[in-house]
Structures are given as structure tokens and as C-alpha cells.
Amino acid sequence: MCRAGKPALGPSRRGASARARGARRGRRVLASPLRRLVLARAFEGEGDTSRAIEVFRRVWDEPLGNEALRAEAASAIRRLEPGVSLPEAPPLER
Numbered sequence: 097m098c099r100a101g102k103p104a105l106g107p108s109r110r111g112a113s114a115r116a117r118g119a120r121r122g123r124r125v126l127a128s129p130l131r132r133l134v135l136a137r138a139f140e141g142e143g144d145t146s147r148a149i150e151v152f153r154r155v156w157d158e159p160l161g162n163e164a165l166r167a168e169a170a171s172a173i174r175r176l177e178p179g180v181s182l183p184e185a186p187p188l189e190r
């Protein structure tokens with residue numbers, strides 16, 4: 097446990113957590129869908145569900161042709177927002 101009473105993060109989670117903090121400060125840190133997915137996972141791991149959902153939705157909306165990323169984002173959105181329905185394709189692909 098760290099001093100704040102939260103579980104200590106491993107090296108990879110610390111990096112994601114730092115990127116998440118940078119994004120919260122308004123810095124343009126991440127752009128690609130894969131990087132957004134990492135950021136969304138970091139927000140989820142830190143307990144910031146609303147921000148995680150926001151970023152997972154961006155991955156789902158703009159996967160840049162990567163079906164696996166879209167599927168993973170959709171799964172996370174459904175897990176974090178039970179009962180939510182997603183269209184078959186994002187708006188840009190309809």
C-alpha cells in the first residue's frame with residue numbers, strides 16, 4: 097500500500113497513471129486508439145469510472161480500423177455501464 101491508502105502500482109501501471117494525470121491537466125498526451133485504451137484502463141484502475149467510460153467511448157468511436165480495440169472498448173463500456181446499448185458501428189462508419 098502506498099501512503100494515500102491505495103494499492104501500490106507496478107511499473108507499467110505507474111506509467112499509465114502518470115499519463116492519466118497528464119491528460120487530466122489538459123495536456124495532449126495520447127492520440128492513438130491503443131494509447132487511449134491504456135489511458136482508459138488507468139482511469140478505471142484508479143476508480144475514475146466516468147472518465148474511463150469517456151475514453152473507452154472515444155476508442156469505440158474512433159478505432160481507426162482496429163476491430164479488436166473496438167471490441168475491447170465495447171466490452172469495457174458494457175461492463176462499466178450495465179444495460180447500455182451500443183449501435184453496430186460508430187457514427188463515422190455508418
